[in-house]
Amino acid sequence: MTEVEANGDGEAGVPPPKSETQDSTENNGNSSEPAVSKSALKKQARQQRWEAKKAEKKAAAKEQKKKETERKRKEWEESLASIPEDERTKFIESRISLRKERMEQKTLEKNSKKERLNKAKEQGQNVVVDLQFSHLMTPSEIRSLVQQIMYCYAVNGRCESPAHLWLTGCEGEMDDQLKKIPGFDKWIIEKENKPYIEALQDRKDDLVYLTADSETVLEELDLKKIYIIGGLVDRNRWKGITMEKAQEQGIQTAKLPISNFLKMSSSQVLTVNQVVEILLKFIETRDWKTSFFAVIPQRKRSQADSEGNTDNAVVEEEDEEEREQNDDPLTSKKQCVEEIPSNKLVDGL
Ligand SMILES: C[S@@+](CC[C@H](N)C(=O)[O-])C[C@H]1O[C@@H](n2cnc3c(N)ncnc32)[C@H](O)[C@@H]1O
Numbered sequence: 595m596t597e598v599e600a601n602g603d604g605e606a607g608v609p610p611p612k613s614e615t616q617d618s619t620e621n622n623g624n625s626s627e628p629a630v631s632k633s634a635l636k637k638q639a640r641q642q643r644w645e646a647k648k649a650e651k652k653a654a655a656k657e658q659k660k661k662e663t664e665r666k667r668k669e670w671e672e673s674l675a676s677i678p679e680d681e682r683t684k685f686i687e688s689r690i691s692l693r694k695e696r697m698e699q700k701t702l703e704k705n706s707k708k709e710r711l712n713k714a715k716e717q718g719q720n721v722v723v724d725l726q727f728s729h730l731m732t733p734s735e736i737r738s739l740v741q742q743i744m745y746c747y748a749v750n751g752r753c754e755s756p757a758h759l760w761l762t763g764c765e766g767e768m769d770d771q772l773k774k775i776p777g778f779d780k781w782i783i784e785k786e787n788k789p790y791i792e793a794l795q796d797r798k799d800d801l802v803y804l805t806a807d808s809e810t811v812l813e814e815l816d817l818k819k820i821y822i823i824g825g826l827v828d829r830n831r832w833k834g835i836t837m838e839k840a841q842e843q844g845i846q847t848a849k850l851p852i853s854n855f856l857k858m859s860s861s862q863v864l865t866v867n868q869v870v871e872i873l874l875k876f877i878e879t880r881d882w883k884t885s886f887f888a889v890i891p892q893r894k895r896s897q898a899d900s901e902g903n904t905d906n907a908v909v910e911e912e913d914e915e916e917r918e919q920n921d922d923p924l925t926s927k928k929q930c931v932e933e934i935p936s937n938k939l940v941d942g943l
Contacts, residue, residue, distance in 0.1 A: 641733065707751045711782035718758040719877055720820040722790050723866060724803075726763035727826045727835070733767075735827040740771045742827070742867040747781060749867075753874050759783045761825075762790040768825075790822060791843055803840035806863045807833075808847035811854070815876060823869050830863050855883040857896040864890070 677685050723743065728736055743761065750756045764772060764787050772778055772785075786793040794801060803822045804812070815821070822845075824836035840847045850872060852862050864872070868889050875885035 644733075708782065710754070710756050711751060714756045714758045715782065715784075717817075718756055719815055719817055719873070720760065721757045721870060721873060722760040722762055722794075722820060722822040723825045723870075724763055724790055724822050724836075725761055725765075725768045725825040726789055727824065727828075727832075728766060728768040730832055730835075731827055736767060736771055738827045739768075739825055739866065740775065742865060743772070743825075744775060745867045746870040747783065749871055750874060753878065755877055757870075757874060757877065759870075760786065760790070760793075760820075762786040762788065762793055763825075790820075791845075794820060798845060801845040803836055803845055803847045804850065804869060805836040805840065805847050806849050806861070807837035808849040810846070810848045811851045812848040813851065815873065821873065823866055825866060827865070830861065850886075851882050852886060852890075855886050856890070858890075858894055859896045860894060 674682060674685070723746070731739065747759065750759055761772070761783060764785055769787070790801065791798070797820060800819050801822060802812075802819050803824075805824065822840075824839075826832065826835070828835075837847060849862070850864070850869070852858065871889045872885045875888050876882060879885060
């Protein structure tokens with residue numbers, strides 16, 4: 595049976611995950627007991643260290659929050675005490691009304707965002723993130739991808755003309771991680787457990803897989819088309835995997851027209867959130883150059899092309915060489931070179 599048949603979902607060229615015990619040479623001479631490889635044990639230890647660190651961080655954040663609440667309470671009491679008694683009621687009322695105003699403003703913004711996202715469901719550009727690659731990623735790469743997805747959703751929500759985002763192939767570990775995002779169940783997106791090729795089978799002719807390995811250059815965005823982005827954080831070690839997948843499935847492919855507008859200092863393979871942001875910027879401006887300069891960080895462009903915005907938050911992937919030097923993916927900070935500022939995420943959820 596071929597791999598395509600075995601997977602049953604047309605995921606050609608995608609090898610199954612390597613078994614934890616596959617490369618083991620140690621079973622302590624007992625052939626009936628399954629052997630645990632050194633690398634599996636190392637992985638387990640790393641996972642435990644990461645979990646302990648996470649718990650530590652959580653406790654520290656809780657303590658910090660408690661201190662902050664206490665500080666604010668004291669500050670409030672002090673400012674009240676500094677006001678003559680007959681003016682206190684007025685002062686309290688003005689603070690209450692200010693707070694009410696702010697809350698009303700927030701509600702207005704939230705409702706307007708909901709409206710825009712619901713409208714995009716009907717008339718927006720369809721953009722799919724294909725989540726069928728979780729078995730090819732390390733736990734930290736999956737976490738990085740989840741962060742990128744959170745960032746995409748937040749940025750999309752702030753757009754005047756958002757896209758209609760799809761997450762397809764949400765299964766297993768990927769699905770578990772997505773469900774952990776606070777408020778994820780309220781996101782206005784299309785979440786599909788099925789792969790896009792099944793979920794959108796009646797639109798197969800409109801599917802366009804975006805991949806840096808395509809020969810076709812994307813000139814325009816077509817509202818009738820559905821653009822697919824590979825949900826993969828792989829430091830490009832799975833080179834060409836999305837191109838192969840699209841070819842096997844007989845769907846169109848296209849690459850972003852990066853080289854028409856700028857020179858890159860390294861490869862033209864961008865992260866998921868960068869590609870989504872470029873598409874969103876293009877929807878807004880209909881100008882590729884502006885979109886690339888707004889999203890692609892300066893250090894990724896060659897010197898001659900380094901102009902424009904450098905103030906964007908992206909989740910960068912380290913290259914192959916860096917990854918090899920850094921063999922502890924669970925504890926490494928390099929894995930996610932630039933952390934997305936948490937305020938940028940929270941207000942989009
Ligand atoms: C980190 S890349 C994954 C690279 C992966 N090795 C592959 O073969 O696609 C994430 C996704 O962003 C999209 N992408 C990245 N750079 C692109 C480019 N220059 N043109 C079109 N799509 C791109 C692709 O859909 C890609 O799968």
